[in-house]
Amino acid sequence: MSSGIKVRPEAGAGPGAPAVREPRLRGQLAARWQRDRVLLVLAVPGVVVLVVFHYLPLLGNVIAFQDYQPFLGISGSDFVGLSNFSVIFDGDPEFLNALVNTLVITMVQVLFVFPLPIALALVLNTMLNERAKRLTQSILYLPHFLSWVIVVALFQQMFGNGGMLNEWLRSADLGTFQIIGVPELFKLLITSQVIWKDTGWSTIIFLAALSKVDLNLYEASAIDRAGPLRQLWHVTLPAIRPVIVLLLILRLGDSLTVGFEQILLQQGPVGAQASEVLDTYVYNNGIIGGNWGVSAAVGLVKGLVGVVLVLGANRLAHAMGERGVYSK
């Protein structure tokens, strides 16, 4: 960040700084403490929460190497080495099923869901009437703020067996069309729910990038007689490419995380074969089924793979000359 607040003089160098008598380093530290202690105190509550609920649980992953029994606790349970991980390395069928479902859903969503907000943002960006544009944006952003419970309930009401679509089909004597609770259509259903909920909101970052495109480039391209399609290809898309790459990296880093709440809510009627993903596997197997160690092992591997994926995708982006999530 370039434009930080430049209030502070260098430690001990300001006009009002006390004369430094002690050895230099210690004196400097004391002066900085004197200067910054209020800031540090302000940081305490947030830091404590992050430590307790993000870093301490990391230690809890030790149960991935234990035959964890809730009544014995972490200290009383036996260590069993890597045997919990055998589910992963020996390919337990339930685990493999969850893994395959997760990867298929990720692939479908990267292919069909990821490009939609870009397209929608490009369309919105061509709207010249500011008011209409604002109104459209307000409406399309809204579903993002609804909970998955609400979204699932709305989909049931619209497309369920007794839902609006089927009532209408029935009244028109066209029979019914089973969409909800059908294992074969499950991935399609959850994908369309993701599209409905988040396409609008996801445009916000692309619209921000589009608003920063240098207008001189368009003028220059118009002088060179570029039509709208050529302007799109040679000016607009290259300008928003860093943002697209960035979001793609973040999405790839989340490859193993697909709609946990959304799927958990709808697992009942379709069964585990079609709907189990890694997160629901951890929940159903660990917290419901009591296989704590195995579930923690799967969760731990999933988290580590996620980190590797983000860092790997980021490195790839750097190799291709993009900025990525962080520079350097």
Added chain:
Amino acid sequence: MTGLLETTAERRARRKRQPAQDERPAWMGRQPRWATAARGVLLTAACLAVIVPFVAVVMTSLAPQRDISARGGLVLFTSEPSLAAYRAVLSGGVVTRALTVSVVVTAVGTILSLACTIMLAYALSRPGSLLHKPILLMTLFTLLFNPGMIPMYLIVKQLGLIDNLAALILPVVVNAFNVIVMRSFFLELPGELTESAKIDGAGELRILTSIVLPLSKAVVAVVGLFYAVAYWNAFFSALLYLPSPEKWPLQLVLRTFVVNQTPLGTDELSASTESLPPQASIQMAILVMSVIPILIIYPFIQKHFSKGLLIGAVKG
């Protein structure tokens, strides 16, 4: 001022500067008619896809049994709307209790979250201060690695928070992403303001409350909305940490009675037996009540979602 989030006054001024609508810049070719028409159809369809379900749900919650039976399920229009379903749901019982829980958790949670987030973001807005870098890295790292569901559950259990409403708040009270959004905003504020206050003898707390916060209403509103929506919508944390149904928030009740279609009787509603409104209306009334708070605050906050918000976050 900073171009990050514009205030209402700035927006008005900008509108005044550019009064003409549909002003096409010189370089932009005339848009062909068919393209405009296609765009209109596409966007209208997208908006309808959002609006129609809401209309149907609201109408059904107001409809009498006769309309619901005639249509079989959802009703798009009712000639004699009645609030009977809302009266039944709000007259005490499961839904009323869940509504209270949700309101309390959302209010307390949002206030706590905003306080912690503002303080941490402010502490991190002085590059070069003591321990600035370690704390910043520690905050950012939480975005990269998720500790996992099972260890989280064990920690919450270890702290004795199972079946305690605090379990819905404390684990998520600080969200690193929101801290970074707010920090980026603070960093964009002109340093001269805080400098002059410092010369006048103001301490850090004074600078934060009298200078930084009044200038940061937009970002506080947006981050507050993010937190409030997260608390209001929390479903899984309640399922995980709250075994006793009498502590459930509205989202879990919504799942039980609307998604899983468990019928609501007089036990759940504590209403009189004879005049129970239609089941569909009651379900839709619960749905409407779970959406209404969001619909109410959304328009006020929505104007602040300006362009720089997420970009600023990403840059940090």
